[in-house]
Amino acid sequence: MEGKFEGTGDYIASKALRSAVDVAVAIQRPLLVKGEPGTGKTLLAEAVAASMKAPLIRWQVRSTTRAVEGLYHYDTVRRLHDSRFGDREVTDIAAYIDLGSLGRAFEAQERHVVLIDEIDKADLEFPNDLLHELDVMSFTIPETGRVVAARHRPVVIITSNNEKELPDAFLRRCVFHWIDFPDRELMSDIVQVHHPDIERELLAGALEAFYRLRSTAGLRKPPSTSELVDWISALRHSGIPAEQLLGAKLPFLGTLLKKEQDLAAIEGEGRRRG
Amino acid sequence: MSVAGAGQVFLSLLFELRAAGVPVSTQGWLAFLDALGKGAHGASLDGLYHVARCVLIQSESQYDVFDQVFGHVFKDVPYDRKALLDDIEGWLRDPRPSMSLDPSIRAMLEELGIDELRRQFEERLAEQKERHDGGSKWIGTGGTSPFGTGGAHPSGVRLGGGGGRSALAVADARRYRAFRKDRVLDTRQMAAALRRLRRLTRKGHDEELDLDSTVRETARNCGDLEIVMRPPRKNDVRLVLLLDVGGSMDPHAQLVSRLFSAAHRGGGFRELRSYYFHNCVYGKVYEDAQFERPVPVQELFRELDQNWYLVMVGDAWMHPGELTMTSGSFWAPSRGPSGLGWLAKLADRFPHSGWLNPEPDRFWDAPSIHAIRALFRMFPLSLAGLDDLVRELPNAPRPEQRHLVHEVLREAS
Numbered sequence: 041m042e043g044k045f046e047g048t049g050d051y052i053a054s055k056a057l058r059s060a061v062d063v064a065v066a067i068q069r070p071l072l073v074k075g076e077p078g079t080g081k082t083l084l085a086e087a088v089a090a091s092m093k094a095p096l097i098r099w100q101v102r103s104t105t106r107a108v109e110g111l112y113h114y115d116t117v118r119r120l121h122d123s124r125f126g127d128r129e130v131t132d133i134a135a136y137i138d139l140g141s142l143g144r145a146f147e148a149q150e151r152h153v154v155l156i157d158e159i160d161k162a163d164l165e166f167p168n169d170l171l172h173e174l175d176v177m178s179f180t181i182p183e184t185g186r187v188v189a190a191r192h193r194p195v196v197i198i199t200s201n202n203e204k205e206l207p208d209a210f211l212r213r214c215v216f217h218w219i220d221f222p223d224r225e226l227m228s229d230i231v232q233v234h235h236p237d238i239e240r241e242l243l244a245g246a247l248e249a250f251y252r253l254r255s256t257a258g259l260r261k262p263p264s265t266s267e268l269v270d271w272i273s274a275l276r277h278s279g280i281p282a283e284q285l286l287g288a289k290l291p292f293l294g295t296l297l298k299k300e301q302d303l304a305a306i307e308g309e310g311r312r313r314g
Numbered sequence: 315m316s317v318a319g320a321g322q323v324f325l326s327l328l329f330e331l332r333a334a335g336v337p338v339s340t341q342g343w344l345a346f347l348d349a350l351g352k353g354a355h356g357a358s359l360d361g362l363y364h365v366a367r368c369v370l371i372q373s374e375s376q377y378d379v380f381d382q383v384f385g386h387v388f389k390d391v392p393y394d395r396k397a398l399l400d401d402i403e404g405w406l407r408d409p410r411p412s413m414s415l416d417p418s419i420r421a422m423l424e425e426l427g428i429d430e431l432r433r434q435f436e437e438r439l440a441e442q443k444e445r446h447d448g449g450s451k452w453i454g455t456g457g458t459s460p461f462g463t464g465g466a467h468p469s470g471v472r473l474g475g476g477g478g479r480s481a482l483a484v485a486d487a488r489r490y491r492a493f494r495k496d497r498v499l500d501t502r503q504m505a506a507a508l509r510r511l512r513r514l515t516r517k518g519h520d521e522e523l524d525l526d527s528t529v530r531e532t533a534r535n536c537g538d539l540e541i542v543m544r545p546p547r548k549n550d551v552r553l554v555l556l557l558d559v560g561g562s563m564d565p566h567a568q569l570v571s572r573l574f575s576a577a578h579r580g581g582g583f584r585e586l587r588s589y590y591f592h593n594c595v596y597g598k599v600y601e602d603a604q605f606e607r608p609v610p611v612q613e614l615f616r617e618l619d620q621n622w623y624l625v626m627v628g629d630a631w632m633h634p635g636e637l638t639m640t641s642g643s644f645w646a647p648s649r650g651p652s653g654l655g656w657l658a659k660l661a662d663r664f665p666h667s668g669w670l671n672p673e674p675d676r677f678w679d680a681p682s683i684h685a686i687r688a689l690f691r692m693f694p695l696s697l698a699g700l701d702d703l704v705r706e707l708p709n710a711p712r713p714e715q716r717h718l719v720h721e722v723l724r725e726a727s
Contacts (some may be wrong), residue, residue, distance in 0.1 A: 059354070059364035066352040067345055067369075074374065116529055124539060164510075204509065211372035212339050218374035258568065 051080070051087035052229045060217035061088055070156075070174055070196035072211070075219030078264025081199040084219075085155035088197060095148075097194075098155045099141035101162045107169030110140040110156070111179050112188070134184050142170075143188050146177060151192035160200040167210040175213065222265065224251065234269045235276065245282035246272050249290055253297075256306065263296040271295040323387065330383045331370060338370050345369050359388065508577055510704050511623070512549040522546045548584065553577065554618060554664075555588040556595070558628025559603045566672035569695060570627055573670070589614075593632050594653035595660065611656060615663050623707050624664035627695065629673045630686040637682055654685060658722035661689040665710055668703045670695040688718045 045061040047053040053061070057073075061084075064071035073081045089096035099110050115136045122128045129135075145152040159167060173179045174196060178189035198214065200206065222230060224247055231243060246268070254262045263271075274292045275285075284291060289307075297303045331338050346369045355361035363384060371380050520543035527542035534540070555577060557570055577586060589599035589609060599614070601607040637654040651659065661667055669690035671678070678687065686692070691706055693699035711719075 055360070056364045056367070059361060060368040063349045063354045063365055063368055066354050067348045069345065072372075116525060120529065120532060120539070123537060208337075208372075212341055214372065215345075215368045216372045217368050218377065 045088060045091055048087045048090050050233055051083055051090075052226060052233065053084070053087070054220065054222070054226060057084070057217055057219065060215055064197075064215040065092075065195055067215070068193050070198050070214045072198045072200065072206075072214035072216050073219060074200045074202055074216075076221055076262075076264060077201060078266050079219040079221060080265065081219060082155065082157055085153060085157075085197040085199075088195065089153040092151075092153065092195065094151050094153050094195070096153045096155060097141045097145050098157060100157050101159050101166070103161050103163070105162045105166065107162075107166050107173075108140075110142045110170065111173060112140055112143050112181050113138045114181075114183055134186070137181060137184060137186075139188065142173065142194070143179075145194040146179075146188050146190040148194075149191065152194045154194045154196050156196065156198045158201060159198050160203040160206065164204060164207075167206050171210055171213065221254075227265070227268070230265060231269060231272060235272055238272065238276070239282070241282040242272070242275065242285075245285035246275065249285045250296070253290070253306070258305065259297070259302050260299045261297070261302060267296050267298075327366065327383065327387045330387055331380065334379045334383050336371065336376050336379055336383075342370050508700070508704065509582060510701075511551050511553070511707060512582060515550040516545045516547055517550065518545040518548065520544055549582050551583050551623060552585040552618070552621065553583045553587075553623045553625065554614070555586070556599060556624065556626045556628075556660075557588060557590050557603075558593065558626075559590050560592050562593075562629055562631050563672075566629065566695070569672055573627065573695065573700075587618075591628075593628075594637060595656045596653055597651075597656060611659070615659075618664075620663060620665060622664055622666070624660060624667035625703070625707075626660075626667070626669040626690060628669070628671070630669065630671055630683040630692070631673060631677075631680060632682045637685055654689075654722055655725075657686060657689050658719050661711075661715075661719045662723060665716075666707050667691070667711075668693060668707055670699065670703060689715070689722065691715070 045053070045058050045065070047058065060071060060073075073084060075081055085096060085098070114133070115138065119130055119133075119136045123130045139147060141154055141156075145154045177193050178187060180187050227247060227250075228243060231247075232238060235243075250263065250268050250271070253259075256262075271292055274295050278291075280291050290296070293303060293306060297306060328338055328343060346366060349355070349365050349369055350362075355365045366384065367377070367380055371377060522544055524542045524544040527544070528540065531540035531542055532538065555574065557574065559567070559570070563570070574588065577583070577588070589601060590603045590605065591599045592605065595611060597612075598608045598610055601609055637652065637657075667690055669686065669692040671683070671692055672695040673683075675694050677683065678692065683692075691703075691711065693703045693706075
């Protein structure tokens with residue numbers, strides 16, 4: 041088995057996640073990563089690419105994205121335009137074909153990491169349309185008859201926010217990992233990546249307050265890692281002492297809670313307790 | 315333990331997962347063997363746990379079941395686990411490793427009978443829960459069993475990357491219970507479920523360039539540009555929610571409000587209306603939960619056609635008398651249809667209708683619920699129930715159901 045994924049200096053991965061990456065690379069299947077927003081799904085691809093020293097190609101999926109866009113794009117409008125107004129030679133269709141994210145990774149001279157980000161945003165049929173290409177890592181461009189086959193099978197990482205369920209046939213071909221919300225220990229490591237010289241008391245106090253807040257029942261959007269990191273920046277910037285984090289009223293609550301209802305609920309509670 | 319022993323343990327993992335309703339496919343199983351063959355488990359039980367989970371499980375809603383099955387299978391493994399892990403290697407090196415599994419799976423499944431397997435599994439699960447509460451036999455951390463972290467068993471194998479909890483302890487902790495699909499989940503997941511109700515159609519103004527037709531028409535036009543526009547695709551589903559509030563629904567208020575906000579924010583419906591009622595519908599529903607702005611049901615019938623989807627949300631839990639009453643008040647003069655009659659009218663007007671009930675379905679034999687189930691397809695207000703509702707709504711109701719609705723209507727008139 042080749043080198044194991046250990047995370048990188050900036051990206052801390054749990055054992056389960058490292059193991060899932062290793063398995064996906066070893067058995068050459070796409071890695072599907074799901075998890076709460078803000079648990080670093082997208083960053084994972086960058087970390088894997090960095091640790092493998094492979095270039096990363098990112099394919100951001102939107103609600104209108106079609107599967108074929110990841111393979112290639114035939115610019116009919118451009119060709120139409122050229123045929124009418126241009127002085128270019130328009131009989132060569134190949135000149136109007138651009139490879140998409142997967143297509144470029146297939147044709148590349150070295151192994152790439154491809155991130156298919158937020159696959160659940162696309163239409164329900166989108167994943168099914170990619171099944172075959174991800175299986176055999178090759179496709180044909182019908183307009184020109186050209187076959188694009190992977191020189192090096194790319195490492196494919198797919199993220200989903202669970203907005204739509206993915207088809208079973210697609211799931212069966214993936215290695216699956218659900219990114220847990222980090223526990224305190226892991227979170228403390230993550231925070232220290234962003235704030236290497238943070239005082240021990242402040243870190244402990246902030247984590248304590250953060251997890252207490254997250255455990256409040258009925259929050260519409262519980263704060264995630266990035267909000268914690270921002271909050272700690274704000275705390276440090278204004279020199280708030282750790283003791284103040286133990287009280288009922290937290291400073292800069294708006295950095296942690298983004299929903300008005302959540303803010304109102306927590307502040308209301310603080311008043312009652314305080 | 316023999317090489318066959320390791321094979322046996324793995325097969326029981328496969329069978330128990332399947333018996334517990336995790337759809338492990340042959341393909342998934344082969345991938346698992348492939349990963350083991352490449353040494354992805356790093357010769358530790360902990361590694362084995364992670365490899366098995368990421369290859370065999372495809373949804374966080376199955377993590378909990380997986381944890382239980384894994385704990386159960388490997389708890390029964392003889393204590394010398396070093397031997398088991400060595401056996402894996404041997405078992406995989408066997409020239410017939412991945413092979414003949416398929417026929418043998420089938421043979422064994424037939425021999426055992428899936429139902430029997432499930433029964434045994436459930437029995438043991440129940441037993442396991444008790445033991446866990448007692449806390450003496452189930453494998454944990456720091457003990458003398460070879461399964462724990464920092465344990466002192468002579469033949470124990472190091473588990474986890476130092477300080478991490480052992481696979482079995484992790485499995486035992488059931489941290490993924492919250493992801494189970496049969497449990498009620500949050501707004502976002504409800505919205506995701508509701509979104510599947512959509513029916514995309516092209517209606518409205520021509521706002522989008524229809525590229526294919528433009529190319530075709532331009533070619534037909536001897537190369538002179540001929541632009542063709544078309545309306546964008548939009549969700550064509552219109553949904554009306556009728557929510558029971560107050561009284562016996564109070565304990566479910568939060569759940570219903572989540573469903574409500576999921577439908578409003580995430581549903582993406584062409585049109586969405588919601589009204590409130592208390593206990594049963596008697597001629598009027600209300601625009602607000604304080605029952606201050608009444609809307610006659612007849613007006614709904616006028617404004618909304620039969621293509622609207624109707625979702626009733628309520629516990630359908632009332633005194634049978636309340637179904638036969640003609641209004642919400644005991645003092646009102648008795649004329650017009652009864653509560654059940656009004657419900658039948660609704661069911662008749664909106665064939666694409668369903669009832670979400672927050673009460674667990676073991677209570678659904680109560681007389682009032684029974685009567686209402688004759689009129690509406692009823693589903694539990696859980697993620698699984700919502701899934702079923704979403705699947706069922708686009709279909710017309712069964713003829714028996716239509717028949718029952720008509721019968722109630724005849725009696726009411």
